[in-house]
Amino acid sequence: MTPARPAPPVHATLADAATARLHEAILVGELAGGAALRLTDLATSMGMSMMPVREAIRRLEALGLVEVIPHRGAWVRELSIEDAHDTHDMRMLLEVTAIERAAARFTDQDAERARAFLQRNIQALELGDQAAARQAHTDYHFAMYAAARSRWLLRALEPVWQNGERYRFAGTRSPGARAQIMREHEAILAACVAHDPAAAATALRGHIDNAHARVIEKMTPGDGDRPA
Incomplete structure (x- = not known):
């Protein structure tokens, strides 16, 4: 169906x-x-x-x-490799802090909300609705970060996240990238459900690093046509 x-x-x-x-x-x-x-x-x-x-x-x-x-x-605002690196570094600082705090406080309700957004992301991607997929992806991440119970952390993260979204769209996507991204999303959520801040931080760092690598590959002259 x-x-x-x-x-x-x-x-x-x-x-x-x-x-x-x-x-x-x-x-x-x-x-x-x-x-x-x-x-x-x-x-x-x-x-x-x-x-x-x-x-x-x-x-x-x-x-x-x-x-x-x-x-x-x-x-x-212009995109640049320097700004991409800076955005990546700030994502690491803020998002890893958020996910560590969230994993320690995660509730069944937090897990339910995050899973719902993740399913919505998958559904939108299957339909080819990129705008809905992007919003569901954002909602998924922020549903988890909200479990940190820190209003100021989320407010600090918002502009960095939005700038990062521009670079995410500028990145490359190999045929296996979508499946890999979904595995990364599931690993982050599983670590939060298990109340394991260290595992959640490790999974999120890998997720952010992989996204950044795709961006830099696309933006680096002469490298955009290499297989991912």
């Missing part, structure tokens, strides 16, 4: 809708690094006034995805 397509997200305001559309366009490279974000053009293309688009750009600036220079305009 073909799985049902995940329901599209419901946006409470026009600013929410504009943010979601611009966010997705940046993550998948439709709005590439260095692309100018012109309020009039964006508002026209999205069929709304400039006010919600301006608010969307402000929110994306707060996430570090957009650069705004007063009286000059706004641009999508």
Whole structure:
């Protein structure tokens, strides 16, 4: 039986809708690094006034995805190997801290939520719905990190994660990469369910390192065509 397509997200305001559309366009490279974000053009293309688009750009600036220079305009931040390495290092620092704390506090309810998002990710990938798969992937990770019971840790992690998502889309995917990623996800969750912070940290480090390696392979001149 073909799985049902995940329901599209419901946006409470026009600013929410504009943010979601611009966010997705940046993550998948439709709005590439260095692309100018012109309020009039964006508002026209999205069929709304400039006010919600301006608010969307402000929110994306707060996430570090957009650069705004007063009286000059706004641009999508450029991708670079140096920034990819820096993003990787900060992910390691924040996410490993979060997963260690989460594993020590993990409950049955935390496991249920994480598994549901992981299943939603698999379902979306099978349907070829990349936007839904990306959101479910984010929800899966943050469902586990939320078990750390630290509001400030999650707030610190949010912009680093979002910047990392841009690089994840820029990475390469070999035929076996999806299966490997799923095994990594399952290993992280299993360690949390077992209340094993050391194993959870080891599994997550491997997951982040592997994702980073795919990104650098793609971004390194002359290496993009090597088999993964």
